[in-house]
Amino acid sequence: MTTNHENYQYPLDETWSTAEIITVSKFYQLIETANESSVAKDDLMAAYREFKTIVPAKSVEKQLSREFEAASGYSIYLTMKAAQTTTKARVRYRG
Template sequence: MAEEDYAYPLRADWTTSEIVTVTTFYQLVEAAYERSQGVQAVELIAAYREFQTIVPQKFEEKNIDQEFEEASGYSIYRTMKQARQQDGQVKMKGTTRS
């Protein structure tokens, strides 16, 4: 499991509603790694689409993914790749931290 003392990558110009949406997405990515049953792929993809309305630029999404991975050890990119490749549950293994 990831250490619980990291901060999510958030932007100062996001509204409270946008922060809630992005945080919900981050929590689902975490759950794909931490929950024994993982998360539903459809739920993760829906949350990712909402995330993309707040972060529509790919370069910004990549920056946020890198910040999130450095902080948590979890990859948004790899999680979403798996979610798109399968139906049902998404269960990620391990972390990217050493």
């Protein structure tokens, strides 16, 4: 299952509930925002924690990340690495 965003679709799992799809989509949107402008670090970190409650398996996270990057051009891994290492209140990743 996928959700359209601009000219591509978010990778989603068809077994997820509507609330889970909304949570994961929100996380993807924040990754996009961090790459296109900037996002509050606390918001991004909180969204990632919520994402991990839905996608706890590292292998599934990596697969979704690869699909998201292929579709959007944005790396979840590199964006989150930047968020985790910055001391600033806002995250802006230029990959």
